[in-house]
Amino acid sequence: VIIAGTILIVVVALFFAEFIASSTAPAPEAEPVSETSYADRVAALLVDADPVNGEALSQQYGCHACHVLAGENVAPPFAGVATRAAERRPPMTAAAYLYESIVNPAVYVVEPYASSMAQDYAQRIPDGDMGDILAYLLTLHAE
Numbered sequence: 424v425i426i427a428g429t430i431l432i433v434v435v436a437l438f439f440a441e442f443i444a445s446s447t448a449p450a451p452e453a454e455p456v457s458e459t460s461y462a463d464r465v466a467a468l469l470v471d472a473d474p475v476n477g478e479a480l481s482q483q484y485g486c487h488a489c490h491v492l493a494g495e496n497v498a499p500p501f502a503g504v505a506t507r508a509a510e511r512r513p514p515m516t517a518a519a520y521l522y523e524s525i526v527n528p529a530v531y532v533v534e535p536y537a538s539s540m541a542q543d544y545a546q547r548i549p550d551g552d553m554g555d556i557l558a559y560l561l562t563l564h565a566e
């Protein structure tokens with residue numbers, strides 16, 4: 424009885440420890456991704472996309488309020504973003520990562536910044552504009 428009681432107490436204690444750990448643990452790692460994540464969607468958006476117009480649009484949609492082209496601000500600078508995008512969530516492509524960063528910014532939050540991007544760009548930015556913005560960001564390679 425004593426052994427059974429001890430085992431029971433240990434099991435209950437482990438259960439509570441696990442419960443407390445899981446309820447206070449930070450959000451789980453971003454979903455696993457593959458090289459095909461968003462691939463079809465992004466490929467469709469990039470057909471006939473215009474990076475020059477995309478630069479103007481990124482001003483128009485207010486992206487530059489937080490993302491200055493170079494230099495630290497409240498958000499990672501856009502300079503070199505295409506190069507970094509390819510390395511952020513491998514094997515996700517740079518284009519897919521950039522797309523996800525705009526339409527679903529909370530999925531992956533770049534350290535040490537706070538997640539402050541609006542969550543509704545997918546609704547606010549029509550496909551044509553989204554393609555142009557993606558094409559623009561994809562031109563911004565690190566030197």
Ligand code: HEC
Nearest residue numbers: 484485486489497498499524528531532533536538539540
């Ligand atoms: C209110 C400020 C704010 C605005 C406006 C904003 N962003 Fe962001 N953005 C951030 C912050 C902060 C991060 C880094 C934290 C994160 O990953 O959410 C970020 C991250 C990103 C990243 C990932 C950068 C990297 O180095 O991995 C991309 C791409 C991006 N934003 C694109 C855009 C585009 C395009 C727009 C306009 C449609 C925009 N953002 C508007 C604040 C903003």
